[in-house]
Each structure stands twice: as C-alpha cells, then as structure tokens.
Amino acid sequence: MPDDFATWQHIIFGYLHDIAIAVYFGGAVAMEFVLGPAQASIPPAQAQVMGQKTADRFLWLVWGSLALIFVTGVLRLARMEMLSWSWPFVEDPLVLSESYGRTLLAMVLLWCVLVVNGALITFVFRPRLAGKLTPGTGGAQLAAAQTAKIQAATWVQRLTRIDIGVTLLIALMGASLGWGGLI
Numbered sequence: 001m002p003d004d005f006a007t008w009q010h011i012i013f014g015y016l017h018d019i020a021i022a023v024y025f026g027g028a029v030a031m032e033f034v035l036g037p038a039q040a041s042i043p044p045a046q047a048q049v050m051g052q053k054t055a056d057r058f059l060w061l062v063w064g065s066l067a068l069i070f071v072t073g074v075l076r077l078a079r080m081e082m083l084s085w086s087w088p089f090v091e092d093p094l095v096l097s098e099s100y101g102r103t104l105l106a107m108v109l110l111w112c113v114l115v116v117n118g119a120l121i122t123f124v125f126r127p128r129l130a131g132k133l134t135p136g137t138g139g140a141q142l143a144a145a146q147t148a149k150i151q152a153a154t155w156v157q158r159l160t161r162i163d164i165g166v167t168l169l170i171a172l173m174g175a176s177l178g179w180g181g182l183i
Contacts, residue, residue: 010079017072020083020173024065025112027058032160062118066116067112083158103173105183110170117159117166125159128152 035054039047129152176182 006079010076013025013072013075015081016068020065020068020072021167021171023061024069024170025164027061027065028160028164028167031055031058032157032164036157048129055126059118059122063122065119066111066115073102073111075143099183100177101181101182102183103177106183107170107173108164110173113166114163115171117163121159125152125156129156 035051042050107178128148143180173182
C-alpha cells in the first residue's frame with residue numbers, strides 16, 4: 001500500500017492536469033463560439049480592439065495550461081512508477097506494444113499539435129492581425145493589408161477549431177487510459 005503523501009500527490013497532480021485541460025478546452029470553445037459571434041455584431045474597429053485585448057489575456061491561459069498539462073502529465077507518470085499500487089496496465093505503461101503506451105504516445109503527439117498551433121497563432125498570425133497602417137497609405141496597400149488580416153483571422157479560426165477537436169480527442173484518450181488505452 002502506498003503512503004498517504006504519495007497518494008495525495010497523485011490526486012493533486014491529476015486534479016491540476018484535468019483543470020488545465022478544462023481551462024484550455026473551455027477557453028478555446030469560448031473564444032470560438034462566444035467571442036467570435038460577438039465580434040461579428042459590432043463595428044470592425046471595436047471588434048479588432050476587443051479581439052486584441054481578449055486574445056492577449058487568453059494567450060496567458062493557453063500557454064499556462066499547455067505547460068501545466070505537460071508538467072503534471074510527467075509528474076503523474078513519475079508518481080505512477082513510484083507508487084506500489086497494482087494498477088491494471090501499469091506494470092510497463094510506456095511500452096508501445098501495449099495499448100496504454102500507444103495511447104499515451106498519441107496523446108503526447110497531439111499535445112505537440114496544440115503547441116505548434118499555439119505558436120502559429122501567437123507568433124505568426126496575431127502579429128499580422130495587430131499591424132497598424134501609417135498615414136498616407138495608398139488604396140492598394142490598404143487592400144493588401146485588409147486581405148492579409150482577413151487571411152490571418154481565417155487561419156486563427158481554423159487553428160482554434162482544430163485545437164477544439166484535438167483537445168476533445170486527447171481528453172477522450174486520457175479517459176480511456178483507465179481501461180488500458182484506446183489505440
């Protein structure tokens with residue numbers, strides 16, 4: 001029987017892990033299905049400011065959640081190895097010949113997809129959305145800037161929708177680990 005401290009550590013790591021996933025998923029759903037329609041109903045200049053301010057705050061939650069998911073996931077695996085519990089499918093949980101190991105590997109790879117999408121949104125598309133025009137900008141430059149912003153906004157929306165699907169899939173795969181994995 002494991003000691004009480006190890007048991008509580010495992011519970012706390014699991015709780016923090018699940019909360020981080022819920023924050024990430026809930027935030028992505030809110031950004032896509034609440035903020036997006038709200039922005040469409042107000043003037044474009046106000047929508048841009050609203051989008052900029054909410055995205056600035058949301059990105060802290062995104063990166064914090066992704067980091068917490070990774071750290072608590074690693075800590076949960078470490079705790080699993082250290083506990084003397086006889087969990088099913090835990091004797092060699094990371095063996096890829098077992099469903100548990102393959103599912104865990106798939107979850108890590110999907111987490112990497114979330115990180116790449118987050119990096120694209122943060123460092124590629126958001127700067128394009130935030131660009132300001134200088135006085136005296138010509139009509140052709142204005143049209144090109146507007147087109148670039150529309151394309152960036154479209155990519156952010158696509159990546160957010162992909163993130164919602166990937167996060168839901170990761171959560172389902174994580175739940176399946178209790179029964180030995182999905183893959």
